[in-house]
Amino acid sequence: MKKSLLMLIAVALLLHLVSQLSIAWARNGLNIVVTFPFLYNDVKALTCRGDTVISLVKPGIDPHEYQLTPSDVNVIKEADLIISTGHAPFEVRIRDLVSSEQVRGKLVELPSIEGVTVLKHPQTGAPNYHGIQFYPQNYALLIETIKSAMEVLRPECAEVYEANAEKLLQDLSIINSTVNRPGKLLAVVDLPVLQYVAAWLGLDVRRVLIKEEGVPITPQDYIEIERLLSLTKGAVVMVVRGSIAEEKLENLAKRYGVLFIALPNPLAYNGTLDYLKTVTQVVSNMSLATEPSFVKGFSISTALIIGVVIVVILIVSAVLYTWSRR
């Protein structure tokens, strides 16, 4: 009986020791925080055993409207490495925390990486910081930079990081070589994030309908897009599926018979490479939106004109009727 009890205690102690060792092993790994969800899978694919990756913003949420919570700040303070796209308001806050040494981790900001191509917004001329990593050369530089940072922080896993990075870059190379590029065509996009995707596909983005996230469109932008599509043979309209401008731009593409590409929202993705694979699949199936159907330059159907005119006539008639009765 005594012997059995001793054995039980010994097993319990052994189990406790093993669990403590596994926790210690896990603590030896890197704590990595990514700001945007579409960085998560890529960084996760680089990791060595024991490393953990946390995405502050979950897929489906727009990071441009995200605010850091107190628990987020705790997570950031625990991080060894923070990967940021460096443009959303909460990312600027993280930069401030790092600058003021309230956060000990190393901060990697995509736009600050040497050699990264930051495109100029076609209308404003300002640098476009939305979706920089969707340009494959930038993605490759990002992966190299993260890998180097991880090697410095955890040298014992350097070989693993090197091999994982190589695998990611090979996958990127395959995507890059198989993507169906429409050719050097003029393009109109609905959101700034698509400028980099379009540039990757070899398109020349001339207009972004919604200049910045949440900013209302202005009349000249729309009129200029309509003029561009009406005058250009072989243009492309590219939108984020479900965006507020999708229907409007799709109608324009149909009217002028230009190529229309609706891509999924990158913010719904967990990885940049996953998104680029999806883009490759979408553009491999693309075709002309519809037959062109010009209506004397007006962007409306005849049925709608008749409907609106009838409504106006009814309203005016009602006013005149009431007027005459008084």
Next chain:
Amino acid sequence: MLKNSVILVLFIIAFLTSLYAYLVVPFEWVAVFILMALLYGFLSPSIAARKLFFLAIETPHASLFAIALGILIYRALTLLNEFAWAVIIGVILVNIVGHFISAGVDPDVATSVFVSFTAAGSVLAIYYILSRYSIQYNMWAVVLGDPLLVTQRDIIILAGITLAVVVFCILLHDINVYVGADPDHVKLSLRMLWLYDTAFYTILTISSIALLKLVGFILEHILLSLPAIIASNMTSSSKNAMLVSVLSSINSSIIGLLIAVKLNIAPAASIGFIALVLYLASLVRRG
């Protein structure tokens, strides 16, 4: 009608600017701005006649809250759609506060409590939307307005709502004027006054919710109140006030649109400024 020089001038300006807008900008825009102007132009004098400016100014707050809450309810229940829930919630809220006022509660107190509730509720509901479903919903469009992205389906819906509002405002204009001028007398002589009140609060709420995405939360405050104030500065007749309100509403919308095209700015801003200019002009005329 044409004896009145103000109405004639406003009519000529409205006609010429609308014709010019028809020729130079996409027809969807002209259609949506004229329909919007008609809606607010007819609704505003009814609000003024009932002396319900405080409630009208509060309605966009209720609409913002109703839209935000409608999205959350729809996502939780996946029943009906976001707009239907927003209308249900908004109509209930505005009717509650409206009937409280009709029952004798001090309007300042009732609206203050109501604004506090809807403003705090909006912040909470919008926070949940932004932290859960933000890529599916553009809350900035609701606050700032985005009339240039109007679709053909939106125009048809707007035309239907405008028609309903115009018919309602014309048919009930006399009652609205009497309710504002001598509410006690109307209460004694009209048995179903609560029904007229409910209909008015309902139409006010539906108009506000439907147009929030087009004109935005901020501009809606101006468009619900200024046309009638301009009209009251320009004419003393209730008959002419409706017409002046409609014409000044059309002028501010179409001229605002044309200025927005010329200066390449958001039309919601230019419409607000033109409405303000018309108001100042009406003050000068009143002397």
